[in-house]
Amino acid sequence: MLNRTLAPESKLVDEISFIEPLKQVLDNGIPVFTINAGKQELVRIEFIFENVNWNASKPLEAIAVSHLINNGTSTLSAKEIADKVDYYGAFLQTEYGADQTCIKLYTLNKHLQSVLPILRSILNESIFPEQELAIFIQNQKQSLQVSLQKNDFLARKSFANALFGETPYGSNIQPSHYDDLKREDLLNYFKAAYKPKNCTVFVAGKFEEAEFNILNSIIGKDWDNDAPSITNKFSFTSIHQGEIFVEKPDAIQSAIRMGALAITRNHPDFPGFQVLNCLLGGYFGSRLMANIREDKGYTYGIGSAVASLKDAGYFFIATEVGVDVCSNTLAEIEKEISILKTDLVQDGELALVRNYMLGSMLGSLENAFSHADKFKNVYFSGLDYSYYENYIKTVKSITAGNLKNLANKYLNTDSFTKVVVGKK
Numbered sequence: 001m002l003n004r005t006l007a008p009e010s011k012l013v014d015e016i017s018f019i020e021p022l023k024q025v026l027d028n029g030i031p032v033f034t035i036n037a038g039k040q041e042l043v044r045i046e047f048i049f050e051n052v053n054w055n056a057s058k059p060l061e062a063i064a065v066s067h068l069i070n071n072g073t074s075t076l077s078a079k080e081i082a083d084k085v086d087y088y089g090a091f092l093q094t095e096y097g098a099d100q101t102c103i104k105l106y107t108l109n110k111h112l113q114s115v116l117p118i119l120r121s122i123l124n125e126s127i128f129p130e131q132e133l134a135i136f137i138q139n140q141k142q143s144l145q146v147s148l149q150k151n152d153f154l155a156r157k158s159f160a161n162a163l164f165g166e167t168p169y170g171s172n173i174q175p176s177h178y179d180d181l182k183r184e185d186l187l188n189y190f191k192a193a194y195k196p197k198n199c200t201v202f203v204a205g206k207f208e209e210a211e212f213n214i215l216n217s218i219i220g221k222d223w224d225n226d227a228p229s230i231t232n233k234f235s236f237t238s239i240h241q242g243e244i245f246v247e248k249p250d251a252i253q254s255a256i257r258m259g260a261l262a263i264t265r266n267h268p269d270f271p272g273f274q275v276l277n278c279l280l281g282g283y284f285g286s287r288l289m290a291n292i293r294e295d296k297g298y299t300y301g302i303g304s305a306v307a308s309l310k311d312a313g314y315f316f317i318a319t320e321v322g323v324d325v326c327s328n329t330l331a332e333i334e335k336e337i338s339i340l341k342t343d344l345v346q347d348g349e350l351a352l353v354r355n356y357m358l359g360s361m362l363g364s365l366e367n368a369f370s371h372a373d374k375f376k377n378v379y380f381s382g383l384d385y386s387y388y389e390n391y392i393k394t395v396k397s398i399t400a401g402n403l404k405n406l407a408n409k410y411l412n413t414d415s416f417t418k419v420v421v422g423k424k
Contacts, residue, residue: 013358016392018385019371021202024212026220028196032212033375034203037368041109043205044369045215047123048102048376051168052193052229059171061189064136064181066096069103069190071132073125078132081118090115098168099232099310100380101193112211116218123194124224128186137178144175151255151421152320154246159257159419162241163314167234191227198229200379204372234311236261241417245424254326254422258333259316260415265308265381269406271394273315276406277306279353280340281317283360287336288317296332298325310380315410323423330418340407344400357395361388 021033051062070092071078085092090107103122107115147153157172164170201219203211238261248254263270274282281288281304288302302319321329364370378387 013362016362018388021375026216028220028222030196030199030201032201032203034207035368035372036207038206041206043107043109043207045105046102046202048100048200049193049198050100050231052231054232056166058185059173060177060181061185062101063096065186065189066094066101068128068132068136069094069126070122072127072129073121074127075125076121084118088115109206109211112214120218126190128183130183133183137181141175141178155255155257155419155421158244162244162417163261191225192229195225196223202372202376204368236312243418246421248422251323251422253320254323254420254424255320256420257316257318258416258418259314260417262313262315262410264313271391272398272402272406273306273410275395275398276403277304278357280304283356291336292329292332298329326424334413337411337413345403354395
């Protein structure tokens with residue numbers, strides 16, 4: 001009989017399996033990567049386009065096109081698009097990222113033949129009506145005005161601009177930038193970016209030969225879009241920005257964001273750096289949470305992260321605290337980093353971090369969609385599944401000495417950019 005007075009035995013995750021995609025190519029040259037898994041007659045198709053033709057004087061072109069691309073074509077109005085997609089129980093979603101822009105379609109397999117022509121019209125014939133653009137500008141300006149009153153938003157914005165300058169990673173968007181949006185510029189960007197040469201398709205769900213043939217027959221044709229484009233490419237150097245203080249005299253809380261440029265997923269130290277980050281501030285049991293939330297009671301939450309973009313990586317710590325403890329919080333953050341650089345992590349704490357990271361990885365692979373997401377991470381970094389093999393191996397085998405060395409190598413607080421918005 002099960003003894004419920006005893007806690008279950010804790011074991012390290014032994015093996016994590018990944019579903020590798022099948023690569024095919026449409027007649028017009030678009031590569032298609034398919035994770036064919038699951039029993040439900042449901043599929044997610046993602047059309048991902050590299051961002052192109054960056055112009056610092058027009059920083060909102062790609063963002064506006066992403067938001068408005070399904071708001072009207074030469075043959076369908078915004079309402080007709082929405083009604084047709086809803087009629088078939090499908091879901092259409094657009095996502096803008098600093099490196100790529102994505103259009104996602106979720107649909108039942110039986111409606112694929114009916115829904116894909118709507119998507120083809122969007123990809124080929126979007127017209128960005130002046131009325132829809134005007135509504136977008138009005139709504140986004142109002143939203144930005146509200147966000148600019150929030151300390152955490154200002155801290156995040158100031159930090160990114162300090163690290164990355166006037167690039168998609170850190171552009172200092174102001175309300176006036178929305179006034180500069182012109183329909184002609186959106187059309188030009190649409191024709192340059194949304195074309196077969198700049199597209200990669202990722203499919204996840206129950207997707208076999210019959211479904212691929214439908215996709216090819218509708219999306220595999222030539223597109224109208226084929227304007228010249230240059231894929232965005234940036235390089236960054238670490239410039240010590242010191243402390244950036246944005247004073248808010250009436251603030252009750254201060255937002256803190258600090259960190260620096262760091263390595264990307266391509267660097268051999270990256271998996272180890274992720275373990276170090278998890279230990280410091282990457283999960284609820286981290287040292288920053290234990291000290292600044294649980295012990296000191298300065299905040300509801302504090303965390304750190306390692307981010308890998310196409311052309312840069314960065315590390316940051318973020319929190320919001322009462323204005324009366326802002327200086328103390330900064331000191332405690334530096335103290336925790338200093339301890340990592342001088343003292344070895346105890347076995348029990350490292351074992352907890354290992355279990356958390358491996359369990360999170362295993363838990364994130366719950367369906368075909370999440371397997372496709374894992375593949376995209378390595379694909380756009382120019383890597384393969386050996387990255388995950390190395391990641392798992394590193395989490396299992398990294399030593400306290402390795403972590404101490406990584407802390408001394410990458411956590412130099414003297415070179416951090418430190419942003420405080422509020423009072424200190």
